[in-house]
Amino acid sequence: MTLQVPDKLAAQAECTTPELISCLVVGLFYQGRLSLGQAGEALGLSKPGFMQRLHEMGLPMPYSVEEAGHDIEAINRHWPAHPSPVHA
Missing domain, CATH: 1.10.10 (Arc Repressor Mutant, subunit A)
Structure with missing residues (x-):
C-alpha cells in the first residue's frame, strides 16, 4: 500500500x-x-x-483495569505478608 x-x-x-x-x-x-x-x-x-x-x-502505555487486577493478585501471591490495600 x-x-x-x-x-x-x-x-x-x-x-x-x-x-x-x-x-x-x-x-x-x-x-x-x-x-x-x-x-x-x-x-x-x-x-x-x-x-x-x-x-x-509523552504517551502512557495502555493499562486496563483487568491488567491492574492481575498485577495486584501477583503482588499478593509473592508478598502475602503485605497484602495490597487494593483488592482485585
Whole structure:
C-alpha cells in the first residue's frame, strides 16, 4: 500500500515522513489494531524500544483495569505478608 500525504498537511503538522509514519503506527497501536510487538517491528524497534518511543512522545502505555487486577493478585501471591490495600 502506498499512502500519499498532501504536502500542505505535512507542512501544517511540521512533520517529516518518519514522524508521520510513527504517528500512524502509534495510532493503530492505541486502537488495538497493532500489538506492541507489531508496532515496534513496523518502526524497526523492539518491544522495549517502542515503549520508550511512547514515553518520549509523552504517551502512557495502555493499562486496563483487568491488567491492574492481575498485577495486584501477583503482588499478593509473592508478598502475602503485605497484602495490597487494593483488592482485585
